[in-house]
Structures are given as structure tokens and as C-alpha cells.
Amino acid sequence: MDEVKNVIELKNVTKDYGDFKLDNVNFAVPEGTVCGFIGQNGAGKTTTINLILDVISRDSGEITLFGEPVSKDTAYLREDIGVVFDEMGFHEFMTGRDINIMMKNIYRNWDEEVFFDNLKKFSLPAKKKCGAFSRGMRMKLQIAVALSHHARLLIMDEPTSGLDPIVRNEIIGIFREFVVEEDHTILLSSHITSDLEKIADEVVFINGGHIVLAGNKDEILEKHGILKCKKNDLSKISESLIVSSEVSDYGAEVLVNDRHAAEKLYPDMVIERAGLEEIMIYYVNKK
Amino acid sequence: MKGLVIKDIMCLKKQLTTFAFVIAGVVIISILYVLSSRFGNLATVGEALLDENNNMSQVDVKNLGSMALVMFMLIPIVSLGDMLNVFVADGKAGFFKVSASLPVSMKKRMLSRFLTIFVLCGIGAAVDLALALVLCTLTDIMSFGSFLGIIISSASILGIYSAIMILFCVLLGYGREQYAQLFSLLTIILFFVIVKFRTIKYVFVHIIIEEQGFESGVFWKPLDYFREKGYVFLTAMLIVSVLSYFLSLYIAERKRGVI
Incomplete structure (x- = not known):
């Protein structure tokens, strides 16, 4: 039997902000799974994601992505990661075309055709400034970007929060399509558990900076x-x-x-x- | 990294539109200036200055005129090379999160900021050089070498200002760009005052307080320096940029999420 490969692994990761501490966090996300990262607001989900992406530095512990320890010299690992944040992050004056010009000069595997196909698929006008987009459209734009450079891992921080059920369902459909490929993995942080029940294979519960429960979703629900x-x-x-x-x-x-x-x-x-x-x-x- | 430079330039889109109008304005002003200094009011003023008893020579009047023109000509460089808007736009959009998730190291992200400065100063300088070439071909206001020196000096000073501003922006973080701008200006002024303290004191005491009149040597020394020592400013810009880059990188590595 093939050994399970972990795409993300956190070992004893700690980050202390003084008023909040992410304490000794340990969990792993196996390849080919959708891992739901659950916790209430302020539980430490975003901090953990920022640590995984090396947006912030950790105080101690080890994080590995695709089996390689994350450090300041491993930015290239992010070639294979698509990221969706809870807020868009692109400048409001930017259009889909502008984003394409920027990204094709950043990602080695950027696929213009896939990007514009995604924009079409998600009904996003390529010439419209993204500042004029609704919250749902902004999320879809981030997802379109995340899916256009042949990423193997999607890391998403509350991508469905604040969206109406129809758009949420549509977005979950997009994630389902993504994980059809065997080596595609998703880490999906959310406090909307109904979304995770629909799509997650694994779940990790975080509360007050501590992992309280982690494992296979069906086993957890069964137990x-x-x-x-x-x-x-x-x-x-x-x-x-x-x-x-x-x-x-x-x-x-x-x-x-x-x-x-x-x-x-x-x-x-x-x-x-x-x-x-x-x-x-x-x-x-x-x- | 190239993508980030493109993004920075996109952030200055509005500035680039203004830039087109600025160039048009500067070209028109330059034409009017040349015509006026030959046949119009400026020619009359020049003659009047020579007639008055104020120690002014033909060279002083010509320098005064070319100084005014140079001021106009520097507007394109200044209007283009302000990095402040890039930081303001990035902060407003929360772009630092996106940039941190891209496959670009902190070193390259920081370097892209400095490359943007060089690109912008370069574009401004190129436009000015084209204008200078036309002016020195059609008139005898200044030689192309002098224009070149002044343009290099000005673009370098703007580069120094921008490099210092990047350092302050990284140090202070998003939302405090106005302070970064203020501190950068103060740093440059303070440096200038310390280096040129004796000259400033001389001008203040002898020419302003004691009203000893116009002194050619004192007034045109800075202009001559700008004209002839462009390489000094260029070297200074390179040194300041390198220092600012490493310092900004050091701070950004520790603070994270500021670039």
C-alpha cells in the first residue's frame, strides 16, 4: 500500500502575540484531500494559514509544504499553491486583464487561457474594475487566479463567509471540480460548518490557539x-x-x-x- | 518580480495620465520661454537687469533664465517618481497578503520596489533628455552636457528621496505613508543643511541680513555643481538605494506583512 503523503505538516508550531498565542500546533493535511479548518472567529485559523504561507514568522516549530521545510528561501514552493483570502487583496482599479498581465510575469506556470476561461465560467467581466465587483465576484476572482497556475494545493481563508447560499454552493462546486485530480489538495478554513460537511474529507478544529480535534471527518462524525x-x-x-x-x-x-x-x-x-x-x-x- | 514592478506602475496609472499632461505643459512652456527670451518680456527683463546697478553680468542673466527653464523641465521627473501612491494603494487594497502568497521571495519583493524607482526616474529623465536635446539644438540656452548633468542630478535626488521613503514606509508600516514622506524630506533637508551649513550661513548673513546684494559666485555655485557633478548625485543615489534596500529588507524580514 502506498504511503500517505502529507502536503502540509505542522509540528509544534508556536506564535505568541502577547494577547493571543498559537500554542504547539500539530496537524497534517494528506495529499488529495479536502481539509476543513474549523474554529470560531479569533481561534487562530488565519494566523495558522499566514504561518503556513510564511506571511508571518513563527516563534518555534516546523512547517513543511510538499515535504520541504518552509523558510524564507522556499518562496518557489508557492508556485504550486493557490491562495484565497477572506478579503480580495487586489487593487480596486485592477481589471481581470491587469491581473493577468501581473500574474503571467510572476507565476512560471501561469496559464492565460485557463484564467480567461475561468473568468468566463464564473461570469466575471475581464474589462471591469474589480472594485466594482460584489463580494461573491471578488471571491470568484481570487479563485480564478488561484486555479490559473496549475496549483496542486489550494489554501483558503474563509472563502465562503459573507456569501449567500447560492454563491457558496457554486464555489463549493468549483472546489469539488478541483479535487477531482488525485494530487490536488485543499485546506479550507471556515466557521460555516455546513460547507465543510459537504466537501471536507479531513477536519481540524482549532480553539483559542490550540488544536482540539483533528482527523477524518466521517470518523469524527461517526464517533x-x-x-x-x-x-x-x-x-x-x-x-x-x-x-x-x-x-x-x-x-x-x-x-x-x-x-x-x-x-x-x-x-x-x-x-x-x-x-x-x-x-x-x-x-x-x-x- | 517583473509582475510586481508592472503592478507598481499600474498603481501609478493616474500619475501616468497626469504625466502626459505635464509633458505637454512643459513642452508648451519651453516653447513660450524660448520665444519670450528672444523677442518678448523675458528679453526685456534681461536687458533691464543688466542696466540696473546690481552687479549682474550677462552670464548671471543667462543663468537666471536657464534656471527658471530647468525648474520647469524637472517637473516631469518629480511628477512621475513619487512612490508614495504605490504604498498608499497597496495598503488600501491589503496587497501585502497577496504578495506574500506569491512565489516571490522577500528579497525580490523589496527589489521590485527599488526597480520601480529606477524605471520611473529613468522614464522622467528620458523625457527630459529628449526635450533638452530639442532645446539645445534650437537655442543656445544651455549645452546638452549641462542639461544632461542637471537631469541626472535631479533624477538622482528624486531617487534618493524615494529610496529613503521606502525605508520609512517599511519601518512605519501601511497607513503611515504621509509620515514616511515627511521624514524622508526632513532627512534630505537635514543632510543638505549639515553638509552646506557654511554656505547657507554665508548667504543668510551676507546677502539676506546685511543686504550685500547679488553675488555671482555664491548664487551659481549650486547650479554649476548640478551641471557638472551629476555623477556625484548618481553615485550617492546608488549608495543610498543599496543601504536602504538592505535596511528595508532587514526590517521587512522581521516585521513581515509590510511589503
Whole structure:
């Protein structure tokens, strides 16, 4: 069996801003997968992405991209990476044509034909200034750029936030097309868990600068469950199974980290499958 | 890297449009100047200055006239070579994130800024040289060598200013470009005052306070220096640019996200 290649690997990565610390972050993104990077606003998603791209410097730890350690001398690795930020970043006076002129003089593998095809496909006028674009169009423009230099890895920071469901769905469709190729990988940061449930193979949860959960999405969804019980029954549940709980006047809801074990141990209690959003909320509320 | 230089020049699109009008204006003014100095009011003023009892010679009057023309001629270089708008536009768009995600190292990103300066100063100087060639062919205002010296000196001074401004922009970060501009000007003025303190003091005391009148030697010394020592300014620009590049790179490597 072929060994799984990791496109992104973070080992003990730390970045301290004083009021916020990304602490000892470890995770890996295997080749050919879509990895959802989940966390609430301010959890450290953008900082992590900036560290991966070497936009900011890390205090300690090691980051590898395509198996090579990231340093100030490895800018060439970004030839194979398409990046989409939450804000466009291109000057508002620029048109699609201007961006093409700039990028073809930057990326060795820049493909003009693919770029203009993408603009057409995403219904983006090539001659219109991008300052006049809507938020959805701006995102699509970034995606068009990211897909026009034959990148093997897409890193996206909240690309679907602030977009209406139709545009979000359209963008997710674009990502699906991208990962059809076996060696294409996506790291997709978002707090919109419904998008990630649709597309992600792997998920990494980050909270307060710490990775709280990382692994295969289906396995995580399969393992976790919401156990509903009376308040008095809460003490009967094994602590090793409880991630966190919410108690109200009507009873208690507990996120358990082994749904099947809980079903066997507590056959009288109701245990439902948990969605990524519920899992995120319970992990964030964990004391 | 070439793409980033192109982007910087795109940021100056508005400036380039203004540049076209500036060139047209300078050409018209130069024609009017030449005509006026031969047959019009400037010729009359020149004669009047010679008639007055103010120690002025024919050379002084000619120099005074050519100084005025040179001032006009330098407008193209000045109007083109201001890097401030590039930083303002990059800061407004948040382009530093995009540029940091491109396969271009920090060294090259920084170098592209300096290349932009050289390209812009070069274009401005080339336009001025073309104009100077026409003027010195049609008139005897100044020799082409003198024009060349002044243009090289001016373009170099603008290059020095821009190189210092890049350093301050990197040091202060986006959103503080106006301060960077102010500090760059102050740095150049301070340098000039320190180097030429004695001359400035002499002019101030003898000519302005004691009103000892026009002194040829003192007044035309800077013009002569500009005309003849263009290579000094050019060398200074290269040295300042290299120093500014390495200092800016050092700061940018540590600060990240400022270029």
C-alpha cells in the first residue's frame, strides 16, 4: 500500500502575540484531500494559514509544504499553491486583464487561457474594475487566479463567509471540480460548518490557539454523538466519554466522544449523531 | 518580480495620465520661454537687469533664465517618481497578503520596489533628455552636457528621496505613508543643511541680513555643481538605494506583512 503523503505538516508550531498565542500546533493535511479548518472567529485559523504561507514568522516549530521545510528561501514552493483570502487583496482599479498581465510575469506556470476561461465560467467581466465587483465576484476572482497556475494545493481563508447560499454552493462546486485530480489538495478554513460537511474529507478544529480535534471527518462524525438525558442521570455517564455538556431546565445534552460505546453503556438514553457545528460548539464550551 | 514592478506602475496609472499632461505643459512652456527670451518680456527683463546697478553680468542673466527653464523641465521627473501612491494603494487594497502568497521571495519583493524607482526616474529623465536635446539644438540656452548633468542630478535626488521613503514606509508600516514622506524630506533637508551649513550661513548673513546684494559666485555655485557633478548625485543615489534596500529588507524580514 502506498504511503500517505502529507502536503502540509505542522509540528509544534508556536506564535505568541502577547494577547493571543498559537500554542504547539500539530496537524497534517494528506495529499488529495479536502481539509476543513474549523474554529470560531479569533481561534487562530488565519494566523495558522499566514504561518503556513510564511506571511508571518513563527516563534518555534516546523512547517513543511510538499515535504520541504518552509523558510524564507522556499518562496518557489508557492508556485504550486493557490491562495484565497477572506478579503480580495487586489487593487480596486485592477481589471481581470491587469491581473493577468501581473500574474503571467510572476507565476512560471501561469496559464492565460485557463484564467480567461475561468473568468468566463464564473461570469466575471475581464474589462471591469474589480472594485466594482460584489463580494461573491471578488471571491470568484481570487479563485480564478488561484486555479490559473496549475496549483496542486489550494489554501483558503474563509472563502465562503459573507456569501449567500447560492454563491457558496457554486464555489463549493468549483472546489469539488478541483479535487477531482488525485494530487490536488485543499485546506479550507471556515466557521460555516455546513460547507465543510459537504466537501471536507479531513477536519481540524482549532480553539483559542490550540488544536482540539483533528482527523477524518466521517470518523469524527461517526464517533461523536449527542446524548440526551435527565439532569439527574448526568452523573451516571462516564467522564471519559464526555466532551462537554449543556444543562437546562428540561434536561441535559452531552457530547460524547464514542457514540457506539455510549449506546452500549446507556441503552435507555437517546443518542443522536452530532453535526460538525454541534461538535465545534461543544468543544469550544469544554472547560 | 517583473509582475510586481508592472503592478507598481499600474498603481501609478493616474500619475501616468497626469504625466502626459505635464509633458505637454512643459513642452508648451519651453516653447513660450524660448520665444519670450528672444523677442518678448523675458528679453526685456534681461536687458533691464543688466542696466540696473546690481552687479549682474550677462552670464548671471543667462543663468537666471536657464534656471527658471530647468525648474520647469524637472517637473516631469518629480511628477512621475513619487512612490508614495504605490504604498498608499497597496495598503488600501491589503496587497501585502497577496504578495506574500506569491512565489516571490522577500528579497525580490523589496527589489521590485527599488526597480520601480529606477524605471520611473529613468522614464522622467528620458523625457527630459529628449526635450533638452530639442532645446539645445534650437537655442543656445544651455549645452546638452549641462542639461544632461542637471537631469541626472535631479533624477538622482528624486531617487534618493524615494529610496529613503521606502525605508520609512517599511519601518512605519501601511497607513503611515504621509509620515514616511515627511521624514524622508526632513532627512534630505537635514543632510543638505549639515553638509552646506557654511554656505547657507554665508548667504543668510551676507546677502539676506546685511543686504550685500547679488553675488555671482555664491548664487551659481549650486547650479554649476548640478551641471557638472551629476555623477556625484548618481553615485550617492546608488549608495543610498543599496543601504536602504538592505535596511528595508532587514526590517521587512522581521516585521513581515509590510511589503
